Amino acid sequence: MNIDQLKEKMDQAHYIYDDTLATVLSVALQLGRPLLVEGAAGVGKTEIAKVMAAALDRDLLRLQCYEGLDESKALYEWNYQKQLLAIQVNMGQKESDELTRSLFSDEYLLERPLLQSIRSDNPVVLLIDEIDKADEEFEAFLLELLSDMQVSIPEIGTIRAKSLPFVVLTSNRARPLSEALRRRCAYLYIQYPDLEKELAILRAKLPHVDDRLCVQVAQAVQMLRSSEAILKKPSIAETLDWAAALDALGIRDLTPDALLKTAGFVLKNSEDLAVLEQMQQSQEPEQEQHCGHCHPHGGLYD
Template structure:
């Protein structure tokens, strides 16, 4: 699994590659928690690429319900269909007319139903911690059986359970019932060597010296623990690319300060980093 993920550019450590292998082998959902930017969503994308499967993404948000996740009916088309039936004078059998309104052509499939009907696939339920308790309970039921019932059509079952990856930034605690259904892994920020390797793999155009220096600074900033939002791997990549776009092959104070917006997303963090850059870069 580690080699397979590496072929599509995801450099996993032993813990991530092991839990990903077990999730696939045991056909169990994989729940990933960790700080933003540690590669949780990227792992789902890499699994889809490595297995050559479609990636179906459900982005969670406050207030999401089963309609947005499962299916809905295209009411506009249903009304137009009903008017067309009336226009041609095909009133006929009332029951048949009603049943025709709930034909599959009027069904709007949402991510979860798409994943069940289009299996095999990789279903990414991103930022599940942003959803509420009711949606979490609904999701638990679906993941327990990999099937849903649509009253007008019947039961839809996955011919092969999708590879399910749930991510959480831990803005709230998830319920134990959902956690028990999943395999769990906390993703840490990568160490110096692996993060350097990630930058070199994702941005081969960036000089080796620049990649090493950028990662060194980012690692120092995380270790100090003074930032409101420590930069993730995504920010490391953005910063290295920004410096490369300015034609830099090494890290200097002026360029680092000018491009700090690629690394820090809060004004307070920007000021802290700028004040510390001189010392960190000279070390």
């Protein structure tokens, strides 16, 4: 699939992208490499896998990583209960060697997302989300799958991929990933969107929201992100939540009062909320000085 075809598919999926993203996705697809996506929380890393699944018309398999994740949760597990039952039922009826062999067959194998993704008849999109949360052993364990698209199960042997999944790994950079893993992947770093892109996302995702409000929300979010004093920068998801909340409350104009009342949708800790209040207070005297007789405007929400 070339870049133009991919762009067409992403347009059909109503996904807002820029040329860089389209090129990176196309390169990863054409080389058959897993794509490692890094960036701050909430910039749309996970969304890329969802959109690629929609664009390529494939199923999405998701493996959410966490501390302590091991192969039994990610790759496969033997169904112990069923094996124990089979032993008791078949004891005396089958030869012990035959019984042992039958216990390690597909019938007792519980497939987890990684195994599912390579045993699927049709190619899928495999999302390995927040790989930085998993332990380094798990990262090392992934190397065989990512480079050779195969996994080794001691009791069965090597399982090669029936179909090649498009693998997307995401990381919030909570810890550095190993060189070996990085080397096997195409790499994409996503930054917060600029005003135009954020506005385009708002318009695409919330078409029913008043355009003027969308502009005000996008401008306010850009301002908050550019402020050094705000520690947790608002994500795209928070921008969408905020615009949707304002719309649901029937607010058509982002006034200072509306901003402060709904700031909890976009700023998620008390320090940042306090900073916002200070910013508002410092702007108020200026506004009064400029036009004290009319409704306050300007600054963050104008």
